Amino acid sequence: MTTAFSTSDVDARVAALREQIQATEDQLAQLREQLAHAEEAQHRAQDAGKLETDWQQEIMGALNNPDHQYYQREQAPQRFGLSNADFKRYGRQLIMPQVGLHGQLRLKAARVLIVGAGGLGCPAAAYLAGAGVGTLGLVDGDTVEESNLHRQIAHSTDRIGMFKVDSALTNLRGLNPNLNYIPHRAHLTPTTALDIFSNYDLVLDCTDHPTSRYLISDACVLSGKPLVSASALRTEGQLIVLNNPPRAPGASEGGPCYRCVFPRPPPAESVVSCGEGGILGPVVGVMGLLQALETLKLITASPDAAAPPPSLLLFSAYSTPQFRNVKLRSRRADCASCSANHTVTESSLTSGSMDYIAFCGVTSPIDILPRSSRISAGELLSTLSSSLPHDDEAPVILDVRDATQFELCSLPNSINLPYQGLSNRLRDDKQVLEDLRGRDVLVVCKLGNDSQLAVQMLSAATPEMKSVKDVQGGFRAWRNEVDPEWPDY
Structure with a gap:
């Protein structure tokens, strides 16, 4: 039996394959760039170790010899793990005790993934890039629309129609060209989430629908990544840090996941998008900035520091006070994702058997009338x-x-x-x-x-x-x- 394809079907297939090839070539170029950076860092570390030893010996000689002119010796670049350009760019946060040299070095080594390059992702990415997070990955399959521009501040009128990921990276490279940026020009799916997450240390959920929230949380639990999640609608927003500290399913000391806080999704008919309910631009901007802030706190914290107790931050632009904090319980003993008896597994995710659309009961657009x-x-x-x-x-x-x-x-x-x-x-x-x-x-x-x-x-x-x-x-x-x-x- 022969199947006939229309010219438009063939053209669409060719265009899709070209886009896939381009995306693969871009990813290969990013991997080559990462390898070059890694090899450079390896050589720097070896040189720095020798330099540190020589430096300490010279200081001891100076202490024992008052005539020694150590101070006249020209300082070698990156003696302290950062270049002079790094000191100049990040100096205002380096002198803060909450960051300091060790915190900036952690930022430089960190690999952060932002899922969603919209109203939340744009400000979050900008401040993480500005702070010097070494590697930033962006996941989004959408293109820039005119209706995005009042709140998605990384995009611009001349980039309407461009992939949001590419538009955002254009903005970020102008802000800080010294970082490693990795584009993922497709929507996150259950079959791709774990592979992508494995390359990062921490994930930001900057999406706007329950289906993606449950997927991202499940993938973070399975891959052992902390998750900074936020949402915004109309004049209100929510922020929560999940799976912190990240522990294997069943570990009682691990932080709660999204399913622990919201075991059941909201009724499908109650889910309202920004296009339907509206959104005030600064509201989603505030929530994105708070995501960046929590991410910086997580990265720069001492490895020995205890994770703060879980809480849900509520923001309401027209309320007094505007912020409220709600304490949360630890992991649920019956959680489908992070409990000892979890049913969400790596195989169920990668095989595609996890149907998040069915779980959330999404019926948009609905079709219920004859x-x-x-x-x-x-x-x-x-x-x-x-x-x-x-x-x-x-x-x-x-x-x-x-x-x-x-x-x-x-x-x-x-x-x-x-x-x-x-x-x-x-x-x-x-x-x-x-x-x-x-x-x-x-x-x-x-x-x-x-x-x-x-x-x-x-x-x-x-x-x-x-x-x-x-x-x-x-x-x-x-x-x-x-x-x-x-x-x-």
Whole structure:
């Protein structure tokens, strides 16, 4: 049996293979660069050992001979493990007792992986690069969009369409060209996570969805890496340091993992993205900066220092106080990832049998209504065009976005009834039910998800309606199919 491929399929395949080859060549170039740095460091260490011995002998000679002019001897480069350029660049933090020479040397030797080059990853990466973390890896498969720019500060207008990883590295190399940067131009998956994590000392979770949070945490437990995780939405954020200290599953002295704190994912319908719920740029910036701060504290800490007790930091921009700290328990005895009876294993991860999408119940975009309960954006246009103003027989256009979005843009004569709180409104406000009685109701939202849930809720609460349908694809479909000037936010 012969399978026919269209020209577009072949072109897409060729383009994908070229991208894969380019990514492999870039990775090979990075490995060669790492080898060169490692060999250089090896030679420096050998030379430094001999230099240190000669230096100590000369100091003892100076102490025994008052006429010895030791101070006139020209200092050799990197006598103290850092170059003069390093002292100049990092001097303001070197003189702090929390960092000092040993802390800066730990930073220089550290290998840190940042998963996500967006609102959290951009500021976190910038401050880690500025502080002199020797190797920074970035993982992200997305490209820069215009809607990213108000908060993802490593990107710029002229780099729209570029891989976020490449855009961020352009920014970082301009900030500090002396570090080793490793790009990973693909989304993290269960089959690739352990291989990538094995090359780093510490991981930052700068993603924005439960599926990636559970995956990253599981991979950190299995690979023995501390994890600095943060999230932000609207005007609030959370920060937590997990798997610190990193111990094998079952070790009671190890730090809790993400599953210990959140054994069960939130209901899929309650998960709101920045595109749906919004985000204030400085809020996600604050959380990314705090991730960088916690990472620097972990790296520069003395190896003998005890790990601080686990806690969850909560930030709310419009609250007083803005910060609250919640103490957390240690590892859960029944945790699926880090307990003695853990079910998340290396083989289950690398084999692909771990289905994080199914575990989190992700259904986005949702599709829960029959075709008979949906209309297209074009059909909505026909309905509006054939309806007269103030016609009691005309369908009711029910906009279930929140009041702020409704104020931004709305269809003429539409009614705003936000999905958040809709069940209470239907229960407590009898006038709403009365206004919909005997009418055709068309429900619309931004993307076509909330509108479907609202149709289900309305059908159960107001059976006296003539009909109730959702507009498939919401205002995104309206913009794409009907009105290209409709605001794209």
